[in-house]
Amino acid sequence: MHDSRKPADEYDVVVVGGGFGGVYSLHHMRDLGFATHMYEAGTGLGGIWHWNCYPxxxxxxxxxxxxxxxxxxxxxxxxxERYSGRDEMVKYFNHIADTWKLWKDITFQARVTRAYWDQDKSRWDLRIEHRLDAENTGTIVSTTHCKYVIFCTGFASKHYVPPFAGMDSFKGVMCHTALWSEDIELEGKRVAVIGTGASGVQVVSEVSPIAKQLTLFQRTPNMALPMGQCIRDEEWNKLSKQQYAEQVEKMKTTYCGFLYDFDPRKTFDVTEEERHALYEELFNKGGVYFWLGTFTDTLKSKKANDLAYQFWREKTIARLRKPEMIAKLAPEVAPHAFGTKRISLEQNYFEQFNRDSVSLVDLNVDPIETFTENGIKTRSGNEQFFDVIVLATGFDSVTGGLTQIDIRGTNTCIKDKWEKGVWTHLGMMSAGFPNMFFVYGPQAPTAFATGPQCAETQGRWIGETLSFMRENGIRSLEPTVEAETVWKEHVNEGAEEGLFKDTKSWYFGDNIPGKARESLNYMGGMPLYRKKCAEAQENGYRNQFVLACEKESRSDDSRRDSMHEKDISR
Structure with missing residues (x-):
């Protein structure tokens, strides 16, 4: 509950971002008795589901x-629905805020642009830019102070646009999917889509039937799986609620937090008939069953993975009528191991390429040379004219949401510290940044777990940590350099076990020029992650953290600062 005696710009906890991590953290910290406030840059809750309103x-x-x-x-x-659309997710977040009565503790259109640690006062000073209106015609700036800050910026809050030549010369409409304007007209238009991640697949599926012409510029084919969409009726909802307690317990035991897990058998431990039967069963279920419910060695053994890819390919080419599209969308030799890039779910995506109005440019063969006044010109000299260019070019994933904010700890900023690689402990804290936490970020399960599961797991741990600090008179806490070194090694060891490391993807930062290549996600699974988090709390956090008590002298602070200056300047 908010302490009315505190100034309006001073809180125990400030939460930055209004996605799953943000709403859970705001609710949980408030329930623990901390004066908590959220700042959200958008006009509503939902995080990525607020911003991503593309078709x-x-x-x-x-x-x-x-x-x-x-x-x-x-x-x-x-x-x-089985797979909720963006609008349903926005309504769900509003339902959360209504039920938990969060609205009064949220400031919208308020972007945190700077966070500086004040060592003398043991607090964070935050600079907030408040947008005055939806057209962003002006801003005002305020400062907020807090003992603890929890960044819930998510893994996809900093969009990325490759530096294509001539982009400023294009006179049509151009928009990144993460910044979509709902008034963009697409019906009867000549549309270009650049990128084949989830947003590219979804835009192509939605826009192809209404566009006069659609051209997909593809670097890597997406091994998308059929969504298997269906309606969730009243009877389904009633039955699901009856199974509520069982579902919660089941999700705690699985790798990603799903209601199912990998099949414990290996690919070649069964007969060919048994293997094909499981493939058929999983594929026909729709969703990611064929990816994350398959044989346990599929993402670890190249030989096993090749079989899974060939099964997927046979299913896919049966839906394509044009031989040239088969070669581009489902090549005979896989461009990378199946499932080592984020699998997208599709609804009639491949059928769109049977349309005469839909074409595909393979950027490996004919890359973009320049944007022009009227469209896009490729290296072959071919220029295509477009009314709308959709940039489905992804994000500076996992770290970008944090490094785009000027976050300064005891003697360095987070962007500089992570310039040559990420350093965290448990994917929630970083040495040199006392009382700073982040949810759904680097070196945590993040993209290898469901967002809600990760948000709740990390939010509970942070709440327990803040409660411990309050009860024991600890004014600041941060991980030791040794602890985050051990954590980095543990994260990298997990990434080395499978085929993911051999594929260039945003999982390893490969999509951002100059970004250090490393595993940005914890791949050990949610059960092991929870175990590691619990171990870190043992012995009053003292084995893996630096704790500063309220009674410490300034000379103690100076010695501690000197230690960090030496340790984190690596």
Whole structure:
């Protein structure tokens, strides 16, 4: 509960960002008795689901898994689809805020641009830019102070646009999917889509039937799986609620927090008939069953992975009528191991390429040379004219949301510290940045877990940590350099075990020029991650953290600062 005696610009905890991590953290810290406030740059809650309103935007995790599992939230909510669209997700976040009465503790259109640690006062000073109106015609700036800051900026809050030549010369409409304007006209237009990640697949599927012409510029084919969309009716919702307690417990045991896990058998431990039967069963279920419910060695053994790819390819080429499209969308030899790039879910995506109005440019063969006044020209000299160019070019994933903010700790800023590689402990804290936490960020399960599961797991740990500090008179806490070194080694060891490391992807930062190549996600699975988090709390946090008590002298602070200056300037 907010302490009315505190100034309006001073809190115990400030939460930055209004996605799953943000709403859970705001609710949980407030329930623990901390004066807590959230700043959200957008006009509403939802995080990526607030910003990503492009045509076809939809989740890739099925209900009832993709939700926070507080009973009071589930009790009155009715899911409408197996895979919720963007609009349903926005309504769900509003439902969360209504049920938990969060609105009064949120400031919208407020972007945190700077966070400086004040060592003398043991607090964070935050610079907030408040947008005055939806057209962003002006801003005002304020300062907020807090003992603890929790960054919930998510893994996809900093969009990325490759530096294509001539972009400023294009006179049509151009927009990144992360900054979509809902008034963009697409019907009857000549449309270019650049990129084949989830947003590219969804835009192509949604826009192809209404566009006069659509051209996809593809670097890597997406090994998308059929979504298997269906309606969630009243009977389904009723049955799901009856299974609520069982579902919650099951999700705690699985690798990603799903209601199912990998098949414990290996690919070649079964007969060819048994293997094909499992493939068929998983594929026909829709969603990511064929990716994350398959044989346990599929993402670790090249030989096993090749079989999975060939099965996927046979299913896919049966849907394509043009031989040239088969070669581009489902080549005979896989461009990378199946499932080592984020699998997208599709609804009639491949069928769109049977249309005469849909074409595909392979950027490996004919890369973009320049944008022109009327469209795009490739190296071959071919210029295509477009009315709308959709940039589905992805994000500076996992780290970008944090490094785009000027975050300065005891003697360095986070962007400089992570310039040559990420250093965290448990994917939630970083040495040299006392009382700073981040949710759904680098070296945490993040993209290898469901967002709600990760948000709740990390939010609870942070809440326990802040409560411990309050109860024991600890004014600041941060991980030791040794602890984050051990954590980095543990994260990298997990990434070395499978085929992911051999594929260039945003999982390893490969899509951003100059970004250090390393595993940005914890790949050990949610059960092991929870175990590691619990171990860090043993012995009053003293084995892996630096704790400063309220009674420490300034000379103690000076010695501690000197230690960090030496340790984190690596």
């Amino acid at each position: 076809g935007a939809r989740v890739d995790t099925e209900t009832p898994v993709y939700q926070l599992y507080a009973p009071e939230l589930y009790k009155e909510w009715q899911w409408k």
